Amino acid sequence: MTSSLTDLRRDVEDFLYREAKMLDEQRYDEWLGLFTEDVRYWMPITETREVRQPRDHVPGEWALMEEDSRFLAKRMERLAGGLAHAEQPRSRTRRFISNVLVTPGPDDDLMAECNFIVFQSRRANSEQFFVGSRRDRIVTSGENWKIAERTVLLDHRVLPRAISIFF
Amino acid sequence: MTSISERPTDVVSAGLHDLVKPDEGVVSRTVFVDEAIYRTELDRVFTRTWLFIGHESQLREPGDYLTNFMGEDPVIATRGADGGIRVMLNSCAHRGMAVCTTDAGTSKFFRCPYHGWTYSNNGDLIGVPRADTVYNGELDKSRLGLKAVPRVETYKGFVFANWDENAIPLVDYLGADQLWYLDLAFEAPLGGLEVIGPTMKFRIKGNWKLAAENFAGDDYHVLYTHGSAFQIGFLPDYDMLADYIANFDHGHGMGDISKPGRAYQNDVGMAQFLGPEAIEYVTAVHERLQARVSPLQAEMHGLGEGNIFPNLSWIKFGVFHVFGLFQWHPKGPGEMEVWQTSFFDSAAPQSVKDFARTQMSQENAAAGIFGQDDGENFEQITESARGFVSQTRDFNYAMGLGHEGEVHEEGYPGRLGPHFSEQNHRNFYRYWLELMTTQGEQK
Incomplete structure (x- = not known):
């Protein structure tokens, strides 16, 4: 690995850590600002398949989340409205990001892969971990880096709980 | 006909009229948490009603299968070589191991990972390792197939199954x-x-x-x-x-x-x-x-x-x-x-x-x-x-x-x-x- 790519990885790690902190601190407006206007946010459904069955997710298949920036903003508006009962009161969350790998993407974009563990604690005794990986396309050409594509792959076949937090 | 289990459950059912009074608009919270009532539900509700299994578009070709649950019982639904859809308990007749552990796929047979007993996709036991020696050739395979759900019917492509062989038709x-x-x-x-x-x-x-x-x-x-x-x-x-x-x-x-x-x-x-x-x-x-x-x-x-x-x-x-x-x-x-x-x-x-x-x-x-x-x-x-x-x-x-x-x-x-x-x-x-x-x- 060249030193420039190592530097780049450090920058991407820094970007992803700051993002995780925003979510853990519920600074949702700032978080929304990390995405491009035309972002594609995709969280497909994980299956248990036979060894010889292909694992690729097909674009167009029904997913856990398939959003544009407009609906991500709607979700934030919902949280702010006081009637989002699944997050009233807010969950406590702690995000751990690791195994960051960076490769050059199209134009000046960066492709960043990482693993994550997210701990969620709700009310008194609802606690769970969500574990998975992410693949982002980060646009670096503007003033601030922005995420233009995010694919979230959860490793769970059966989710421990409905999802009221963000990945 | 009776439900699958002949166990007496009257201890539970006798008190239910006091707990559940639909005509008065009253239901006790007990029926949402009680273990004995729950076990009775698995028997009397889930073995006598038509339960959804899948859609024909998920079982297009002979050999296609999917897994689901009927109550807490795991089942496999298959389309057989004859084109018919069967539903059977996903549990080996030998020691109960699940014989299929994926969501869906295509297979002519299911092999138990424990001792290798093998079932065709219509549920027949077709293979038992060393059956001639370890069982002295005395094992009656015909009695040890996967337990079949007796009634399987579809409505406009939606497949349902029922453990009660005398159940009224799905429609x-x-x-x-x-x-x-x-x-x-x-x-x-x-x-x-x-x-x-x-x-x-x-x-x-x-x-x-x-x-x-x-x-x-x-x-x-x-x-x-x-x-x-x-x-x-x-x-x-x-x-x-x-x-x-x-x-x-x-x-x-x-x-x-x-x-x-x-x-x-x-x-x-x-x-x-x-x-x-x-x-x-x-x-x-x-x-x-x-x-x-x-x-x-x-x-x-x-x-x-x-x-x-x-x-x-x-x-x-x-x-x-x-x-x-x-x-x-x-x-x-x-x-x-x-x-x-x-x-x-x-x-x-x-x-x-x-x-x-x-x-x-x-x-x-x-x-x-x-x-x-x-x-x-x-x-x-x-x-x-x-x-x-x-x-x-x-x-x-x-x-x-x-x-x-x-x-x-x-x-x-x-x-x-x-x-x-x-x-x-x-x-x-x-x-x-x-x-x-x-x-x-x-x-």
Whole structure:
């Protein structure tokens, strides 16, 4: 690995850590600002398949989340409205990001892969971990880096709980 | 006929009439947390009713299989070489190991990972390692197949199974009145319904009945539980959407039923927002309905949501909404596993498919804004039902009590009620109580 790519990885790690902190601190407006206007946010459904069955997710298949920036903003508006009962009161969350790998993407974009563990604690005794990986396309050409594509792959076949937090 | 288990359960059932009084609008919290009542449900409810297994589009070719649950019993559904669909217990006759551990696929046989006993995909035991020596050639393989579910029937592509070999036919269990409505979902698609992706699965630490009764016609909760959806403009004014609820024999219930013409008008409005392809699509679907169902059904055009007793809920608003199925699989009295499968018209334009698919993920799904808030309710209700004093306070299902039968819409079958009523809950628990306190054939 060249030193420039190592530097780049450090920058991407820094970007992803700051993002995780925003979510853990519920600074949702700032978080929304990390995405491009035309972002594609995709969280497909994980299956248990036979060894010889292909694992690729097909674009167009029904997913856990398939959003544009407009609906991500709607979700934030919902949280702010006081009637989002699944997050009233807010969950406590702690995000751990690791195994960051960076490769050059199209134009000046960066492709960043990482693993994550997210701990969620709700009310008194609802606690769970969500574990998975992410693949982002980060646009670096503007003033601030922005995420233009995010694919979230959860490793769970059966989710421990409905999802009221963000990945 | 009797239920699968001949174990006496009268200790449990004798007290149930004191705990569940549908005609008074009262249900004890005990039935949502009690282990003995739960075990009785697995027997008397889940081995005597028709349970959803899958859709024929998931079992297209001989050898195709999928796995599911009937109550807490794991099952495999297969399409055999003869083209027939069979459902069998996913449990080796030798020591009970699951013989299939994937969601779906294609295979001519299932081999138990423990000792290698091998079953054909019609359930016959066809291979036992070293059978000639270790069993001295005395093992009667013909008696050791996978346990078959005796009744498997389909309605318009939807496969159901029933452990009760003397059960009434599926079509009679669902009932003509309920099917009058549901047929709109099955007859409208231009190219037929197809599964649009994997089954979504998640846990809710709540009793399964809370989800079932909710979809059976608890339209009242939409106003506040889903208040955020109105707040952010995800839904129009709720009174614009629907007018009635209805219930049917065998505990089935349905909500968000609209007066003739309303659903079509709502779809036309939506189509104008979505664009020319959507306008063409809603027109084509409406013409197809006019050709295939009665004039009144065609005028009704769209549905809402409902629950097919015991634990299969569905949702289907207008033509731009997927047909969504929810199985509330019981996992003990205090937990359910939601299996959610979505279907859409295979011949719809891509832009309409894209809209319907993403809207469902955002709405009634694991990360949807409706799904999250419903789950929160079911969890905390179940938690509250565990307290000693709490259990002395019955749940209240009194809305509309004494006013049933007052609502009428010419030509609409079933027992109609106003948009906001708990008549469907009472209907659900009336049939639940009947099953729980009797053995033998359902009426």
